[in-house]
Structure formats: structure tokens, C-alpha cells
Amino acid sequence: MAQAHADTAHAHYYVPDSSRWPFLGSLSLFICFIGGAATLNDSPLGSSILGAGFLLLFVTLFAWFGDVIRESEGGRYGQWEDVSFRMGMMWFIFSEVMFFAAFFGALFYARVLSVPWLSGAGAEAATHEFLWPSFLADWPLLKLPTDYGFTQAKDVIPAWGVPAVNTAILLTSGVTVTWAHWGLKVNKRGHLIAGLALTVLLGCIFVYLQAEEYGHAYHELGLTLNSGIYGATFFLLTGFHGFHVTMGTLMLFVILLRCIKGHFKPEHHFAFEGVAWYWHFVDVVWIGLFIFVYMI
Amino acid sequence: MSTAAAHHDEHHAHHPSGITRWLTTTNHKDIGTMYLVFSLIMFFIGGAMAMIIRLELFQPGLQWVNPQFFNSMTTMHALVMIFGAVMPAWTGFANWLVPLMIGAPDMALPRLNNWSFWILPFAFTLLLSTLFMPGGAPAGGWTMYPPLVLQTGNAFPFLIFAVHFMGASSIAGAINIIATVFNMRAPGMTLMKLPLFVWTWIITAFLLIASIPVLAGAVTMLLTDKFFGTSFFSAAGGGDPVMFQHIFWFFGHPEVYILILPAFGIASAIIPTFARKPLFGYSSMVYASASIAFLSFIVWAHHMFTVGMPLAGELFFMYATVLIAVPTGVKVFNWVATMWQSSMTFETPMLFAIAFVVLFTIGGFSGLMLGITPVDFQYHDTYFVVAHFHYVLVTGAVYALIAGTYFWLPKWTGHMYSETLGKWHFWLSTISVNVLFFPQHFLGLAGMPRRIPDYAVQFADWNMVSSIGGFVFGLSQILFVVGIVKCARGGKQATSQVWEGAHGLEWTLSSPPPYHSFSTPPAAATIEGGMR
Numbered sequence: 001m002a003q004a005h006a007d008t009a010h011a012h013y014y015v016p017d018s019s020r021w022p023f024l025g026s027l028s029l030f031i032c033f034i035g036g037a038a039t040l041n042d043s044p045l046g047s048s049i050l051g052a053g054f055l056l057l058f059v060t061l062f063a064w065f066g067d068v069i070r071e072s073e074g075g076r077y078g079q080w081e082d083v084s085f086r087m088g089m090m091w092f093i094f095s096e097v098m099f100f101a102a103f104f105g106a107l108f109y110a111r112v113l114s115v116p117w118l119s120g121a122g123a124e125a126a127t128h129e130f131l132w133p134s135f136l137a138d139w140p141l142l143k144l145p146t147d148y149g150f151t152q153a154k155d156v157i158p159a160w161g162v163p164a165v166n167t168a169i170l171l172t173s174g175v176t177v178t179w180a181h182w183g184l185k186v187n188k189r190g191h192l193i194a195g196l197a198l199t200v201l202l203g204c205i206f207v208y209l210q211a212e213e214y215g216h217a218y219h220e221l222g223l224t225l226n227s228g229i230y231g232a233t234f235f236l237l238t239g240f241h242g243f244h245v246t247m248g249t250l251m252l253f254v255i256l257l258r259c260i261k262g263h264f265k266p267e268h269h270f271a272f273e274g275v276a277w278y279w280h281f282v283d284v285v286w287i288g289l290f291i292f293v294y295m296i
Numbered sequence: 297m298s299t300a301a302a303h304h305d306e307h308h309a310h311h312p313s314g315i316t317r318w319l320t321t322t323n324h325k326d327i328g329t330m331y332l333v334f335s336l337i338m339f340f341i342g343g344a345m346a347m348i349i350r351l352e353l354f355q356p357g358l359q360w361v362n363p364q365f366f367n368s369m370t371t372m373h374a375l376v377m378i379f380g381a382v383m384p385a386w387t388g389f390a391n392w393l394v395p396l397m398i399g400a401p402d403m404a405l406p407r408l409n410n411w412s413f414w415i416l417p418f419a420f421t422l423l424l425s426t427l428f429m430p431g432g433a434p435a436g437g438w439t440m441y442p443p444l445v446l447q448t449g450n451a452f453p454f455l456i457f458a459v460h461f462m463g464a465s466s467i468a469g470a471i472n473i474i475a476t477v478f479n480m481r482a483p484g485m486t487l488m489k490l491p492l493f494v495w496t497w498i499i500t501a502f503l504l505i506a507s508i509p510v511l512a513g514a515v516t517m518l519l520t521d522k523f524f525g526t527s528f529f530s531a532a533g534g535g536d537p538v539m540f541q542h543i544f545w546f547f548g549h550p551e552v553y554i555l556i557l558p559a560f561g562i563a564s565a566i567i568p569t570f571a572r573k574p575l576f577g578y579s580s581m582v583y584a585s586a587s588i589a590f591l592s593f594i595v596w597a598h599h600m601f602t603v604g605m606p607l608a609g610e611l612f613f614m615y616a617t618v619l620i621a622v623p624t625g626v627k628v629f630n631w632v633a634t635m636w637q638s639s640m641t642f643e644t645p646m647l648f649a650i651a652f653v654v655l656f657t658i659g660g661f662s663g664l665m666l667g668i669t670p671v672d673f674q675y676h677d678t679y680f681v682v683a684h685f686h687y688v689l690v691t692g693a694v695y696a697l698i699a700g701t702y703f704w705l706p707k708w709t710g711h712m713y714s715e716t717l718g719k720w721h722f723w724l725s726t727i728s729v730n731v732l733f734f735p736q737h738f739l740g741l742a743g744m745p746r747r748i749p750d751y752a753v754q755f756a757d758w759n760m761v762s763s764i765g766g767f768v769f770g771l772s773q774i775l776f777v778v779g780i781v782k783c784a785r786g787g788k789q790a791t792s793q794v795w796e797g798a799h800g801l802e803w804t805l806s807s808p809p810p811y812h813s814f815s816t817p818p819a820a821a822t823i824e825g826g827m828r
Contacts, residue, residue, distance in 0.1 A: 012401065012815060012816070013400075013401045013402070013480065015322060015401055015402045015406050015812075016322050016406055016407055017311075017322065018311055018312055018316075018317070018320035018321055018322055019320055019322060019407050019410065020319065020320050021407065022320075022407050022408070022410040022411035022414060023319045023320060023410065023411075023414045025411055025414075026411060026414040026415045026418050027414075027418065029415070029418070029461065029464075030418035030419075030421070030422070030461075033422055033454075033457040033458075033460075033461060034422070036453065036457060037422075037453035037454045037457055040452075040453040040519075040523050041450045041453065064407070080479070083475075083479045084404035084405055084475045084476075084479050084480075085405075087404070087471075087474060087475040087478060087479060088404070088405055088408070088471050088472075088475050091470075091471045091474055091475075091505055092467075092471060094505055094506070095467050095471075095505045095506075095508070095509045096509065097509075098505070098506050098507070098508075098509035098510055099509035099510070099512055099513050100513075101509075101510065101513075102509065102510045102512070102513025102514060102517075102543055102546075103513055103517075105510075105542075105543060105546070106513075106517065106528055106539060106543065109536070109539050109542065110528075110534060110535060110536070110539070113536070114531070114534065114535060114536035114538075114539060115534050117536075118531060118534065122606060123606070131531065141534045144532070144533055144534055145531065145532050145533070145534065146532045148532070149532065150525075150527070150532070150533055224525070225520065225524045225525050225526050226524075226525035226526070226527075227533075228527050228533035228534045228535075229527055229528065229533055229534035229535045230534070231526070232517075232520070232521075232526035232527055232528050232533070232535065233528075235526075236516075236517070236520065236526065
């Protein structure tokens with residue numbers, strides 16, 4: 001099957017043969033969702049189903065990406081296929097940008113509109129008077145309209161502590177991944193591997209510091225998901241970002257292993273670039289977070 | 297040349313047979329067929345729900361179902377029809393047609409293609425399983441407004457995850473179509489030579505990529521509000537339930553153009569074919585589609601005029617909304633100008649396409665009425681709105697889907713469908729669909745609210761008329777399935793060109809086309825010859 005393609009790989013677009021992985025990928029996500037929903041509905045079986053789904057998903061992704069890597073290293077992908085992958089990755093990242101835009105939108109809406117309205121801004125004097133007349137708009141919003149059902153936070157995380165350090169870490173990691181890319185392009189594999197290893201390390205440090213900071217927020221500051229709109233936007237924005245950094249670090253780690261195995265050529269390394277783009281994307285999202293969530 | 301010869305015997309007969317073929321296929325035609333069959337099944341499931349709604353509304357008073365279940369039916373009918381019937385049908389059309397129309401060997405990312413299809417049966421298993429859960433299926437409307445939706449029972453996380461899941465499918469499908477159109481066109485197939493169906497689909501794909509993730513964000517916030525104590529949509533914590541509506545409709549309005557733009561492409565393919573005349577104003581069609589897509593992102597709050605917004609907001613969203621009538625008018629006039637002084641014949645696809653133009657325009661006009669803020673204060677959440685969006689979605693999107701099915705069915709199956717059956721299908725559908733939806737304008741103007749299982753007696757007569765139209769329309773669709781099945785199983789052999797006036801690359805291939813078409817790109821002359 002594979003042989004038939006070999007001699008024509010560069011003259012024709014490579015259309016892969018049938019594959020079982022996409023179907024299994026859907027099936028495993030389906031199991032994950034059933035497990036997740038059952039867990040949320042307090043079903044005792046939920047977490048085992050969720051675990052089984054994740055296991056199948058991991059195996060599927062491993063096998064699917066394995067096929068792609070073998071095809072790539074086997075020379076199946078030329079310039080033409082490369083462009084498809086680039087477009088795919090580019091628009092996937094754009095869809096991620098729009099996902100974050102929903103949460104940034106919620107943050108701006110709350111800050112600029114709904115919180116001031118609750119304290120009577122605009123034409124909302126009656127809202128203020130009839131709902132919570134003693135409520136005063138403020139940001140970060142610590143004193144909520146009502147105590148009932150919420151945990152009021154004592155304080156929020158200041159920008160110029162760990163978040164500033166994390167900004168420096170992510171910006172540095174953007175430099176190291178570019179250094180690694182340069183190493184790949186001029187065929188200096190030592191620089192490539194060192195640059196990538198440094199990037200992975202910086203990613204890990206970022207996630208570790210962020211986790212520490214969450215612990216601090218939950219245990220000392222009382223800032224939780226339940227602390228009103230500030231806690232909600234803070235944790236969902238930084239949480240989804242942290243999740244993306246974790247995935248990005250994992251992806252970089254896989255690329256690092258592939259580099260150590262001798263994969264990629266100076267003129268043929270889409271997977272490296274795709275992951276690097278993704279890394280720059282989480283970097284840019286963080287800048288947005290640092291400015292709008294922490295600083296102002 | 298030598299590579300073409302070497303290429304000749306690759307690929308063939310590699311694909312597995314039986315069920316494995318369909319589970320594992322990377323072929324755009326197989327995947328397109330699966331999308332279309334899936335969508336047809338969902339069309340009937342969603343249709344059955346609509347029948348239950350019309351049955352209950354046949355007479356005032358509670359007759360057949362309890363109000364909770366009635367509300368589940370309106371909610372699920374919408375979700376199934378939008379995400380299960382119309383959107384997958386368009387992706388199915390794109391899968392079948394885009395590679396053929398641009399002279400590509402297949403979709404750009406074939407395995408991703410398989411994945412985006414096979415998500416759907418699983419996603420809809422999640423969604424439809426909620427009908428059997430404690431607390432019932434979601435009943436707060438497809439728009440999922442909090443705080444009402446947060447009262448959903450065990451179904452709630454299944455609803456949210458189903459939306460996430462089908463969203464992933466749509467995004468993957470859209471990415472694939474963009475990569476295919478921008479990277480896989482045959483040499484000589486420049487952008488301004490693309491058939492309009494391809495153009496409208498690229499624009500749709502951008503709308504999908506920009507709007508579906510926003511929906512994913514919105515439902516994620518619902519999920520955390522319900523289970524993790526966040527207060528995005530609770531004023532008590534500083535959030536705002538209206539914020540959900542803003543985020544939702546930022547997705548929701550582009551979504552309605554996702555449902556209708558490919559329909560514009562279909563009409564622009566069918567009308568010139570049976571008018572035997574080139575499409576009037578090709579490039580203005582392209583620019584009009586792009587303008588509609590752009591405007592669709594800045595009109596979302598016209599769904600929320602009565603919810604409370606600063607006056608400047610009401611005015612801005614009104615002006616932006618009525619502005620959409622300009623590019624849409626360009627399209628309608630272009631279709632009419634294409635038919636002007638042409639030698640038309642009225643085969644089934646043309647009948648459905650003409651009905652599409654006329655009836656969609658009625659839906660467009662009622663949309664203009666709704667877009668005017670002070671007027672909307674009267675119409676909001678009445679049956680007038682129901683009539684409006686069913687004119688644009690049923691006689692708009694669904695009619696275009698039916699027209700496109702009859703138009704390309706001979707190409708897909710290699711057989712001609714039964715013209716007699718097709719004409720019966722058309723006339724029964726078109727008369728009944730107007731009996732079904734036109735009286736709903738009157739009901740709405742007279743003040744009947746939407747989403748209610750019971751109503752005041754003065755609404756009884758038109759509701760009965762509407763229900764009778766609904767039952768006839770529902771039953772007529774069985775003729776559609778009979779026609780498709782008969783055509784798939786046999787019939788008069790179709791020629792390559794099928795229709796005398798057909799132009800475009802897909803008509804240069806045999807009917808049905810070979811399993812792997814255009815594994816070598818078509819000659820530039822073929823592309824030029826296909827253009828009109």
C-alpha cells in the first residue's frame with residue numbers, strides 16, 4: 001500500500017489511505033464527554049469512564065501522530081502538502097484566538113458595563129436602587145453585591161510579583177524557541193536541541209509558578225472561582241491560558257524528542273514551525289492577560 | 297507525462313469494503329455521502345419534533361404532551377435542524393463538490409475530514425440521549441439563555457458537551473475547506489474563476505472559524521456557572537445574564553449566514569444552468585457575499601432589542617442590520633436579471649431554486665421589519681419571528697439543499713431521478729410550506745407568543761391551518777426520500793454534463809465520477825471552457 005505512493009510522492013498530492021484513527025478519536029472524545037457529564041451529575045461511574053476515554057484518546061493520538069511522523073520522515077510530504085498543513089495550523093490558531101476573545105469579551109463587558117450598571121451608571125439608577133442599593137462599583141471587584149452564596153476575596157494577585165516574572169519567562173521562551181529554529185535552519189543541531197530544551201524548561205517553570213500562585217490565591221487570599229465576576233474571569237482566562245501552555249509544552253517536548261532522534265531538515269520541518277507558532281500564540285495571549293487581567 | 301502514467305495504477309481498490317470502508321475512509325466523496333445521509337436522518341428526527349409541536353398547537357388547550365416536553369421539542373427541534381441537518385448538509389455538499397469544482401484530487405486534509413464527520417453521530421447521540429434523562433431534555437430554548445437553562449436537569453452537561461463536540465466538527469470542517477480552496481485549485485483556476493458555491497463556502501468557513509469558538513466560550517461559562525461557582529451570568533456576583541446574550545449572538549448572527557450563504561451559492565449554480573445564460577454580475581455576487589459576512593459580525597444585538605441596551609446601541613444595531621439588505625438585494629436582483637430574457641426550462645432543481653428566490657425574499661423582508669427597533673418591540677418573541685426565520689431557513693436554506701440535491705444527484709449516482717416524483721415533491725412542498733408558515737405572520741402580529749404549548753382561543757383558526765400545512769409539508773418530504781432512494785438504485789443513465797446548460801469542472805467528469813477524480817489536474821483549457 002505504502003509502496004504505491006513512493007515514486008509519485010512529489011508529483012501528486014499525498015492523499016492518505018484509509019485510517020482508523022479519526023473514528024477512534026471521535027469515539028474516545030465521546031467516551032470522555034459521557035464520563036465528564038456523568039461526573040458532573042455525581043454519578044459514581046463518571047470518573048472511570050472519563051479515565052477510559054482519556055486513555056483511548058491518548059493511544060489514538062499517539063498512533064495517529066505516529067502515522068503522520070512516519071509519512072513525513074518517509075518523504076511523502078512535499079511543498080504542496082506543507083502548505084495545507086500551514087493553513088490548517090494557522091486557522092486552527094485563529095479559532096483559538098476567537099475562543100479567548102469570548103472570555104476577554106466577558107471581562108471587558110463586566111468591567112466597563114455590567115459592574116458600573118449595578119451601581120447606577122448610565123440609565124441604571126433604578127437597577128441600583130432596587131437591587132443592591134449599598135453596592136459600589138470597583139475593579140478588581142472584591143466587595144460583591146451580596147455575600148449570599150459567594151466567597152469574598154481578601155485581595156487579588158498583584159501584577160508586579162510572580163505574574164511579571166512569568167511574563168519574562170514566556171518572553172524569554174519565545175526567544176529560545178526562535179534560537180532553536182535558527183539552529184535547525186542552519187543545521188546546527190546542538191543549538192536546536194539546547195534551544196528547545198530551554199523552551200520546554202521555561203514552559204514547565206511557568207506552569208509551576210502559575211500553580212503555586214493559584215494555591216496562594218485559593219488558600220491565603222480567598223480568591224476562588226466563587227469570588228464573583230473577578231474570580232470567574234481571572235481563573236477562566238488564566239486557567240485556559242495555563243492549559244494551553246501545558247499543551248504547548250507537551251508539544252514542544254515531543255518535538256524535542258523528535259529532534260534528538262534526528263528528525264527534521266533545514267528546509268522541511270513544518271511540525272517544528274507549527275508548534276513554534278502555537279507557542280508564540282500562547283505568548284501573545286499572556287501579554288493580553290498580563291495587561292488586562294493583572295495590570296489595569 | 298511519465299508521472300501521470302506511473303500514477304495511473306496507484307490508489308485503486310485499496311479501500312476496505314463493508315462498514316470499515318465508511319468508518320475509515322479518507323475519500324471526499326465517501327465522506328460527503330455520509331454527511332448528506334446523516335443530515336437527511338437528522339432532518340427527519342427534527343421534523344418529527346416539529347410534527348409534535350404542530351400537533352399540540354392544532355387546537356388550543358393541552359392535548360397531547362405536557363408543557364415541559366413541548367418546550368423540549370422546540371429546543372431540540374432547533375438544535376437538531378441547525379447543527380444536525382442544515383450545517384452537516386452544507387459540509388456534505390462541500391465535500392462532494394468543492395474538490396470536483398476546483399479540479400483537486402481530494403480535500404487538503406483527508407484524515408481530518410473523516411474525523412470531522414465521525415464526530416457528528418457521537419455528538420448527536422449525546423444530545424438526543426437527553427430525551428431519556430431524569431429532568432428531560434433541554435427545554436430552555438436553543439439559545440440556552442441563563443438563568444433558565446441552568447435549571448436543566450441531568451441533561452445540562454450533555455447539552456454543553458454536545459455543543460462543544462459539534463463545534464469541533466464544524467471548525468475542523470471549515471479549516472479543511474479553506475486549506476482545500478486556497479491550496480488545491482488546479483493551475484489556471486484563479487480565485488475569480490471559482491464557482492460561486494465555492495466562494496460562498498470559503499466565506500462561510502471563515503464565519504465558522506471566527507464564530508463557533510465564541511459559542512464554545514459562552515457554553516463553557518454556562519458550565520462553570522452551573523458546576524464551579526462562577527458568576528458570569530449572575531448579577532449577584534457582578535456578572536450579567538444579558539452578557540450571555542451578547543456573547544451568544546456574537547456567534548448566533550454569523551451562524552444564520554453560515555446556514556444561508558452556501559444556499560446563495562447553490563442558487564447561483566442552478567439558475568444560470570436552466571436559464572441557459574451566464575450568471576448576471578458574478579463579481580458583484582462575490583463582493584456581496586463578503587459584505588454580508590462582514591456585516592454579520594456587527595449586527596448581533598438586533599436579537600436583543602427588547603432586553604435593555606443604551607439607545608446608541610439600539611440605533612447602531614438597527615442601521616447595521618438594515619444595511620444588510622443592500623448586498624442581499626444585489627444578489628436577488630442578479631438572480632432575477634439572470635432569468636430575464638433567458639430560455640428557461642423548469643426541471644425540479646430550477647423550480648426549487650426559483651421558489652428559493654421568491655420565498656427567501658419574503659423572509660428577508662420580514663427580517664427588515666424585525667430589524668427596525670421600535671417595530672421589533674411589538675414583534676419580539678411572537679410567532680412573527682417564527683414565521684420570519686422559517687421562511688429564510690426552510691424555504692431558504694432547506695429549499696436550496698433540496699434544489700442542490702436534485703441538481704447534482706445524477707452526477708453523484710449516475711442516474712436521473714424521477715422528474716414526476718420531483719415535481720410532485722415540489723408542488724406539494726411549496727403549497728404546504730406557505731400554508732404552514734404564512735399564517736404565522738398573522739398570529740404573531742395579533743400577539744401570539746412563540747414557544748408556548750397553549751394559546752388564547754382567538755389564535756385557534758390560523759393555528760389549525762398552520763398545522764395542516766405542517767403535516768402535509770412533513771409527509772411530502774417522504775417523496776424526497778423515495779426519489780433519492782430510487783435514483784440511487786437505478787434509473788436512466790445520466791450523461792457527464794447531465795443538464796444542457798451546465799458549466800463547470802464537475803460536469804466534465806463521468807456520472808458518477810471515478811473514486812479518485814482529478815488525481816492529475818484538469819487542463820487549463822477545460823477550466824476556461826467550463827467558465828461562463
